[in-house]
Amino acid sequence: xxTAIEGMRKEIRACSEPMAEAEVRISSTxxxxxxxxxxxxxxxVKNTKLEDKVEDLEARSRLSNLRVVNLPEDAERGDACAFxxxxxxxxxxxxxxxxxxILERAHRIGQRRDANAPPRTLIMQFLNYKDRMVVTxxxxxxxxxxxxxxxxxxxxDLAAGVHKRQKMFxxxxxxxxxxxxxxxxxxxxxxxxxxxxKSHTFENPSAxxxxxxxxxxxxxxxxxLRPAKxxxxxxxxxxxxxxxxxxxxxxxxxxxAAFRTLNVTVELALIG
Numbered sequence: 001x002x003t004a005i006e007g008m009r010k011e012i013r014a015c016s017e018p019m020a021e022a023e024v025r026i027s028s029t030x031x032x033x034x035x036x037x038x039x040x041x042x043x044x045v046k047n048t049k050l051e052d053k054v055e056d057l058e059a060r061s062r063l064s065n066l067r068v069v070n071l072p073e074d075a076e077r078g079d080a081c082a083f084x085x086x087x088x089x090x091x092x093x094x095x096x097x098x099x100x101x102i103l104e105r106a107h108r109i110g111q112r113r114d115a116n117a118p119p120r121t122l123i124m125q126f127l128n129y130k131d132r133m134v135v136t137x138x139x140x141x142x143x144x145x146x147x148x149x150x151x152x153x154x155x156x157d158l159a160a161g162v163h164k165r166q167k168m169f170x171x172x173x174x175x176x177x178x179x180x181x182x183x184x185x186x187x188x189x190x191x192x193x194x195x196x197x198k199s200h201t202f203e204n205p206s207a208x209x210x211x212x213x214x215x216x217x218x219x220x221x222x223x224x225l226r227p228a229k230x231x232x233x234x235x236x237x238x239x240x241x242x243x244x245x246x247x248x249x250x251x252x253x254x255x256x257a258a259f260r261t262l263n264v265t266v267e268l269a270l271i272g
Contacts, residue, residue, distance in 0.1 A: 055159055055161045055162065055188060056188060058159040058161075058162075059158070059159050059162050059187055059188050062156075062157040062158065062159060063129055063132070063187075064104075064125050064126045064127075064128075064129045064132050065123060065124065065125050065126075065132070065156070065157030066123070066124055066126070066132060066135065066136065066154055066155070066156065066157060067121050067122070067123050067154070067155045067156070067157050068084075068121065068122040068123075068124065068152060068153075068154060069121050069152065069153045069154075069155060070118070070119060070150060070151060070152050070153060071119055071122050071147055071150075071152050072119050072147065072148065072150060073108075073112070073119045073120065075147060075148075076106075076122070080106035080107055080108075080122060080124070081103045081105065081106045081124075084103055084106055084124055085100075085101070085103060087147070088101070088135060089101070091142075091145055091146070091147070091152075092135065092138040092139060092142055092145070093138070093142070094134065094135070094138055101126065101128075101131040101134070101135065102126070102127040102128065102131070103124050103125065103126060103127070104125045104126065104127050105124070105125050106122060106123065106124035106125070107122070107123060108120040108121070108122050108123075109121045109122070109123055123157055135154070136154065136156070139154040159188075161188075162187065162188045162189055165188065165189035166185055166189045168189075168204075168205050169185070169189075169191050169205050169208065171205065172191070172205050172208040172209060172212065173191070175212050176193065176208075176212065179212065179215060179216070181193060181194070181195055181215070182194040182195075186201065190202065190203055191205075191208055193208070193211065195215065
């Protein structure tokens with residue numbers, strides 16, 4: 001019996017040493033994991049800052065660029081810069097400048113597609129940022145720009161990340177248009193809203209939503225949302241809620257619908 005007990009003691013003693021060593025290793029590993037986790041957190045913060053800096057640098061490097069959308073293929077006849085140098089001042093009716101607008105380069109984006117495909121976007125870079133702003137303002141004022149009866153549009157050249165962040169504001173911008181409130185986008189992705197001669201800057205769409213709801217309450221308006229094929233937003237003024245209104249008729253089109261009453265018109269814009 002004593003011999004058996006002594007044997008068990010030896011076995012326990014033999015097991016306790018590896019267990020003690022394992023505890024030390026586990027404790028050391030836990031300390032290493034905590035230290036590494038702190039380093040990972042620090043690196044993630046630095047990586048986020050570096051990504052923001054790179055995105056900002058890319059956005060700034062594109063400030064002198066403009067994209068021309070829906071310009072027919074081969075309109076430039078092999079020399080995009082020469083074509084744009086002549087066509088832009090003519091179509092935008094630019095006033096004489098102190099110096100001629102100089103394009104550093106211009107080219108189509110992507111591989112050439114078949115004849116039935118939409119024309120590729122043409123991107124151009126101005127030597128002077130001020131010239132780019134003159135062209136942008138002129139294009140905005142002209143609104144409808146045509147090349148051989150085909151509408152052409154000018155857009156800023158945005159980095160992919162900036163474009164994605166700006167797209168997040170699409171819904172709130174639609175609501176601001178309905179309310180007739182001026183707004184604009186600030187680089188990289190901030191919404192500037194001008195209301196009652198005061199400017200408000202927003203970093204995210206949720207803050208704009210709260211701002212719009214407050215304005216709608218102040219002006220006695222309602223933004224009515226109802227699911228359909230797309231989203232329907234209606235600019236409903238206070239009078240429409242009254243039970244005394246009478247419908248005259250309904251006008252429908254593929255994208256818009258107007259519901260007329262004796263004293264107010266409610267216009268619905270179909271989105272999507």
